[in-house]
Amino acid sequence: MGELASVDRLGPELILLAFAGIIVLTDLVVQRRWLVVGSSLLAVVGSLLWAGTLVARDMQGSAFDGLLVVDDFSLFFNFLFAGITGVVILASIDYSERFSRYQAEYYALILVSAAGMMLMAATVDLIAIFIVLELTSISLYVLVAFLKDVRSSEAGLKYLLLGALSTAVTLYGMALLFGLSGSTSLADIGNVVAAANDDTRAALVMAMVFLAAGLGFKMAVVPFQMWVPDVYEGAPTPITAYLSVGSKAAGFAVVMRIFFEALGDRFISGDWSNMFAAIAAISMSVGNLVAVSQTNIKRMLGYSSIAQAGYLLVGIAAISAAEGGFSLGASGVIFFLAAYSFTNLGAFIAIIAISNRINSDEIGDYGGMARRAPLLALGLTLCLVSLTGIPPTAGFIAKVYIFNAAVQSDLVWLVIVGVLNSVVSAYYYLRVVLQMYLEAPPSEERVSAGPSLGVAMAIASGGILFIGILPFPLLEVSETAARVFGS
Amino acid sequence: MLSFIVFFPLLGIATIAFLPRERERDAKWVAAGTAFVVLVAALVLFGRFDRDQTEPIFQFVQGHTWISGDIAHFDVQYLLGVDGLSMAMVVLTALLGLVAVLISWNIELRPKEYFAWLLLLEMSLLGVFTALDFLLFFIFWEIELIPMYFLISIWGTGRKVYSAWKYVFFTFFGSAFMLVGLLVLGFAADTFDIRVLSQMEIRDALVPTQVLFFFLIFGFAIKLPVFPFHTWLPDAHTDAPTAVSVMLAGVLLKMGGYGMLRVCLSILPDVARDASVWLAVFGVVNILYGAMVTLIQTDLKRLIAYSSISHMGYVLLGLSALGQVGLTGAGMQMFTHGLITGLLFVVVGMVYDRAHTRQIGELSGLAHQMPMIAVVMVIAGLASLGLPSMAGFVSEVMVFLGTFDKHGALTILGVIGILLTAGYILWMIQRVFLGERVPRWEGLGDATAWWERTALVVMVAVIFLIGIYPAVLADVIETGVQPIVVRLA
Numbered sequence: 001m002g003e004l005a006s007v008d009r010l011g012p013e014l015i016l017l018a019f020a021g022i023i024v025l026t027d028l029v030v031q032r033r034w035l036v037v038g039s040s041l042l043a044v045v046g047s048l049l050w051a052g053t054l055v056a057r058d059m060q061g062s063a064f065d066g067l068l069v070v071d072d073f074s075l076f077f078n079f080l081f082a083g084i085t086g087v088v089i090l091a092s093i094d095y096s097e098r099f100s101r102y103q104a105e106y107y108a109l110i111l112v113s114a115a116g117m118m119l120m121a122a123t124v125d126l127i128a129i130f131i132v133l134e135l136t137s138i139s140l141y142v143l144v145a146f147l148k149d150v151r152s153s154e155a156g157l158k159y160l161l162l163g164a165l166s167t168a169v170t171l172y173g174m175a176l177l178f179g180l181s182g183s184t185s186l187a188d189i190g191n192v193v194a195a196a197n198d199d200t201r202a203a204l205v206m207a208m209v210f211l212a213a214g215l216g217f218k219m220a221v222v223p224f225q226m227w228v229p230d231v232y233e234g235a236p237t238p239i240t241a242y243l244s245v246g247s248k249a250a251g252f253a254v255v256m257r258i259f260f261e262a263l264g265d266r267f268i269s270g271d272w273s274n275m276f277a278a279i280a281a282i283s284m285s286v287g288n289l290v291a292v293s294q295t296n297i298k299r300m301l302g303y304s305s306i307a308q309a310g311y312l313l314v315g316i317a318a319i320s321a322a323e324g325g326f327s328l329g330a331s332g333v334i335f336f337l338a339a340y341s342f343t344n345l346g347a348f349i350a351i352i353a354i355s356n357r358i359n360s361d362e363i364g365d366y367g368g369m370a371r372r373a374p375l376l377a378l379g380l381t382l383c384l385v386s387l388t389g390i391p392p393t394a395g396f397i398a399k400v401y402i403f404n405a406a407v408q409s410d411l412v413w414l415v416i417v418g419v420l421n422s423v424v425s426a427y428y429y430l431r432v433v434l435q436m437y438l439e440a441p442p443s444e445e446r447v448s449a450g451p452s453l454g455v456a457m458a459i460a461s462g463g464i465l466f467i468g469i470l471p472f473p474l475l476e477v478s479e480t481a482a483r484v485f486g487s
Numbered sequence: 488m489l490s491f492i493v494f495f496p497l498l499g500i501a502t503i504a505f506l507p508r509e510r511e512r513d514a515k516w517v518a519a520g521t522a523f524v525v526l527v528a529a530l531v532l533f534g535r536f537d538r539d540q541t542e543p544i545f546q547f548v549q550g551h552t553w554i555s556g557d558i559a560h561f562d563v564q565y566l567l568g569v570d571g572l573s574m575a576m577v578v579l580t581a582l583l584g585l586v587a588v589l590i591s592w593n594i595e596l597r598p599k600e601y602f603a604w605l606l607l608l609e610m611s612l613l614g615v616f617t618a619l620d621f622l623l624f625f626i627f628w629e630i631e632l633i634p635m636y637f638l639i640s641i642w643g644t645g646r647k648v649y650s651a652w653k654y655v656f657f658t659f660f661g662s663a664f665m666l667v668g669l670l671v672l673g674f675a676a677d678t679f680d681i682r683v684l685s686q687m688e689i690r691d692a693l694v695p696t697q698v699l700f701f702f703l704i705f706g707f708a709i710k711l712p713v714f715p716f717h718t719w720l721p722d723a724h725t726d727a728p729t730a731v732s733v734m735l736a737g738v739l740l741k742m743g744g745y746g747m748l749r750v751c752l753s754i755l756p757d758v759a760r761d762a763s764v765w766l767a768v769f770g771v772v773n774i775l776y777g778a779m780v781t782l783i784q785t786d787l788k789r790l791i792a793y794s795s796i797s798h799m800g801y802v803l804l805g806l807s808a809l810g811q812v813g814l815t816g817a818g819m820q821m822f823t824h825g826l827i828t829g830l831l832f833v834v835v836g837m838v839y840d841r842a843h844t845r846q847i848g849e850l851s852g853l854a855h856q857m858p859m860i861a862v863v864m865v866i867a868g869l870a871s872l873g874l875p876s877m878a879g880f881v882s883e884v885m886v887f888l889g890t891f892d893k894h895g896a897l898t899i900l901g902v903i904g905i906l907l908t909a910g911y912i913l914w915m916i917q918r919v920f921l922g923e924r925v926p927r928w929e930g931l932g933d934a935t936a937w938w939e940r941t942a943l944v945v946m947v948a949v950i951f952l953i954g955i956y957p958a959v960l961a962d963v964i965e966t967g968v969q970p971i972v973v974r975l976a
Contacts, residue, residue, distance in 0.1 A: 427652075438641060
């Protein structure tokens, strides 16, 4: 009975993995693109539905002897990652023609990494966390190099090497924690940390720093961001989109699990709060300032995603001054992640649609896009406005909400850094808008998004506006998910 | 009713969006109709506004919980309402909104987008003046950036892109600090409701209240604009299309003065008392610096742009009095300056449309060719320099009367501004409209189209109305100012 319940709780991930296997195997026999795409979309829908029934049946609880939990937090990420994966698959349909024979593998790998990301939010044991980190990372290494041209291969190699390094660093941090506590379970480690004294403090701080460094790679924050611009530029664009939201969100989910649950005691939490506040300030500033000088839109969005990770870290650093709880910052991070996912995916979908036609990612080639593709240009404008944080968009509410958490945690200086960075970011985001609306188009040829990209774009734009105008449903969900971390 | 006024422009935008391309010229009719309905609704509201009501301060309030976060004490309401001050601003916005559409009648370049942005601008301005929740206020404040950015950079002239950027950056920079102040204030008071905030004593916040005051006033000071943050204004005003200059000078600058009154003075009265002398100093600097720079302008539009800086100094000076007469004067000045400078920009726009130059040195004797425009220009100019029986006189007198007791010496310095105003206005009228008939301008026509005449006549009529019977407006503004004065006392 216990085992069965465990499998049931793992359902959303299992469906994805099962379909990934089926897709690859079927492809050996019949090679039909619609079959591959259809079944991967089916997998995502199945995963969503299963997660939905978990909510409906109130199936919260732990699974596999405490390796995994299903709680409001992990369920939120089930939905988020399923949604992201669905949109990425839709965005890949036209693009994946370039992969000719390997389409099945491409979609299967996306599903596998999606399962890994979902598990990253659900695992509460260091060993399990490590395994799912690898599950996600390795599939992404392959996906980044999937174009197999010079840039894509270089990006893949770079991602692999730096990823391996960061894995090693993460592992070292985990080993320290295990050595100090004698357990791999986050809850047990939390108890040990709560009882720790000054003798073990140095070792704890070291573990904390190593974990932050290793996971900082996943979150793509400065100074662990070196891989971002090249990988973002070289990878197939749908995978860039996937990295910029999915992989990042998964990194934040793991960070919240480890730091809030295992290292959450006041004995050490002030230290990492300061550390993350500093990283946040640096990430925002470096990301935004470097993004200003980019001419390639994928690189620009790469640096922009570093800056956005900085805003997100503001929420991690925000430990409520009044109550000492984590749910304040956590709900900010969760809300921001959802808003950011819609926004950044939307931006990348527009870029995919445009570059499919004009074969260029240079911002200079976006001139007159408002004439050549009015709806796409409008959608991309909406996404960029949302990234800047101007109402009435999701990005605005998310920023205000996360900054509000920081103010309540007595981090006014960090908020000032944040808002000034928003001003800088307005320059490079709106520059693209200007290019599209003001410059003369080089040719009058219409640029159209296919039906699948159109649907994906509509979902993203609708989400941005919906969250921007009626934020309370998502706010309620974020707060529910964040309550996992106590108040 | 208020929600209807604020969001009705959205209906206009939606209608414009669905106009087929071959009928894109009809966008102006939709926009004019929308702006007209908004104006009528605003006037109806103005008529129904109870001028004797003191409690509650805000009338026609509509509210609903909008965002409610348990964990983060993040409660935002959708809350609209008007007191006397915002009532006046709503009428001003609605009036200039219609005028802006009328004087854009000849726009040929992408008319659908143009009128849609113009209506969105009007919506955000109406929202700013009616929002009673600070975060909602901030949202409308920020939304205004987007239409302005497009309107200046696409339909402007000269260095339009540069000017649009400059405008956006200055405003965004200021509002960044406002956001910090807003959040700190919201945390200290546990609400964003302006009605509640302006009843509370806020002493404990995460930052000293003086710093909080600075955060909040900085954005408004940039918008007003206060020297030395005024440099965006001449560029933006000059390079914007005429209708946008009208909105910019007529309404957008008032967001700054309105915000100072609504937020800084009424929520943090203690700090305001300490800052009073600084407000007066900056006010006088604005008046004199603005006026002196105006004197050396050679471009008509730039001249009026700089004169706005000078005239906004009166607003700041009036605020610094912190008393009934001064604050009412400041409110009146905002309204009348909106009308007068709006009208000046309209006239200059008409001259530019015909002569295709704004250089004062090249123009001469235009009264021969365009008598009606010249007469209106004379009226607007005289109103601007504060001739009795016109709107500008009333507000300037009130500002000086109100401030004299408190900052005597500074007020006397400020009065010099009036002399300088007379100097540049009369000089400009003489050079451009009077003087010899010049053959180069022979072919130019007067304002003959119905939309031009409507715009001119309406604005001139209101300027005289307020000049002759100021109570029609002063009463309303006074009811709005009264509670703030009580708090400041």
